[in-house]
Amino acid sequence: MMSEQNKLTSWFLSLIISFLCYGLVAQQATSSVTLEKEVALIGDPITLYIKISVPATSKAKNIDLNIFKKIQNLNYIKDTLRFEKFADLEILDYGTWKPSSADPMIIPTANLNGAPDGKIQNTMTIAIYNEGAFSIPGPEVIADPNVDFLPVNGQILNIQVTEKMLSDSLALHPIKDIMIEEANISDYLKYIYGFLVALALAGIGYYFYKRKKNQENTPIYQEPIILPTADEKAMEALTVLKTKQLWQQGYIKEYQSSLTEIIRTYLEDRYVFDALEMTTDEIIAQLKSTDFDQQYKDNLKEILKVADLVKFAKATPDENIHQIFMDKAVDFVINTKNIYPQKTAES
Numbered sequence: 057m058m059s060e061q062n063k064l065t066s067w068f069l070s071l072i073i074s075f076l077c078y079g080l081v082a083q084q085a086t087s088s089v090t091l092e093k094e095v096a097l098i099g100d101p102i103t104l105y106i107k108i109s110v111p112a113t114s115k116a117k118n119i120d121l122n123i124f125k126k127i128q129n130l131n132y133i134k135d136t137l138r139f140e141k142f143a144d145l146e147i148l149d150y151g152t153w154k155p156s157s158a159d160p161m162i163i164p165t166a167n168l169n170g171a172p173d174g175k176i177q178n179t180m181t182i183a184i185y186n187e188g189a190f191s192i193p194g195p196e197v198i199a200d201p202n203v204d205f206l207p208v209n210g211q212i213l214n215i216q217v218t219e220k221m222l223s224d225s226l227a228l229h230p231i232k233d234i235m236i237e238e239a240n241i242s243d244y245l246k247y248i249y250g251f252l253v254a255l256a257l258a259g260i261g262y263y264f265y266k267r268k269k270n271q272e273n274t275p276i277y278q279e280p281i282i283l284p285t286a287d288e289k290a291m292e293a294l295t296v297l298k299t300k301q302l303w304q305q306g307y308i309k310e311y312q313s314s315l316t317e318i319i320r321t322y323l324e325d326r327y328v329f330d331a332l333e334m335t336t337d338e339i340i341a342q343l344k345s346t347d348f349d350q351q352y353k354d355n356l357k358e359i360l361k362v363a364d365l366v367k368f369a370k371a372t373p374d375e376n377i378h379q380i381f382m383d384k385a386v387d388f389v390i391n392t393k394n395i396y397p398q399k400t401a402e403s
Contacts, residue, residue: 091211097217191212
């Protein structure tokens with residue numbers, strides 16, 4: 057009776073452990089690789105058969121092939137001088153998978169060409185370019201929601217070198233005598249070409265030297281710089297002020313200040329005295345010692361006096377006076393400008 061009870065207990069415990077192990081595996085994503093062959097030469101194409109399993113409660117997001125960059129050489133531990141530590145691996149063909157444009161080692165699930173959820177298969181082709189023994193693991197699976205990933209190492213792949221490779225790289229051959237060939241025209245071509253290039257450069261240099269000398273000896277004609285006269289500058293400034301339409305927009309002070317500044321600058325250029333720094337009375341007094349025609353004194357005095365009232369006493373003149381003063385300023389400049397003698401053909 058006791059023996060049967062122990063058997064029943066043992067069977068029940070085994071059932072529980074099996075159920076727990078199945079539940080644990082069911083929540084893991086697995087990936088395995090089967091090789092077409094176990095022995096290959098350096099650079100030979102090798103076919104990989106990949107199988108990936110994802111739990112039904114998850115969905116694969118992408119497949120990461122970066123694990124192929126970290127495949128260790130099992131022979132490296134035995135001989136660190138002859139063998140390299142990691143596999144020099146290249147993916148020759150991705151099979152039905154299409155890598156991401158941003159990272160060729162990442163395969164989005166959208167590029168699996170309609171592989172069913174849970175079971176993914178593919179055939180890839182790789183090549184390894186260094187000698188050794190390599191255990192090829194399955195690629196990493198990234199799923200959503202996150203699950204544990206269990207890579208399954210595949211078969212051991214042995215990459216070998218042929219005897220011909222060893223003989224070509226390691227064998228020593230007897231030293232042979234140096235063969236001396238007879239000289240021909242091709243042996244002197246580089247010297248001929250060099251001489252012709254040097255001759256051409258010398259000719260170009262001499263041409264530019266003579267050209268520069270001729271330019272230095274040739275007198276350079278420069279057009280005389282003709283500066284605008286005082287009245288031309290004033291008329292241009294009055295035209296610009298008129299187009300701004302300051303007083304029409306309510307900028308009375310700015311308009312009158314600009315108008316008097318143009319007239320003062322004209323007087324300074326025309327009669328050569330510091331009109332911009334003088335008062336109106338000082339300007340009128342100074343003009344007596346010049347060739348200024350006194351019949352235009354009243355118009356000038358009126359323009360300057362009204363502008364002073366607007367600037368300093370904040371007076372507001374009638375609107376029609378602004379256009380009148382502009383016309384008077386134009387007439388003043390025209391009537392008082394300096395008259396230059398006409399140039400003749402002989403002069």
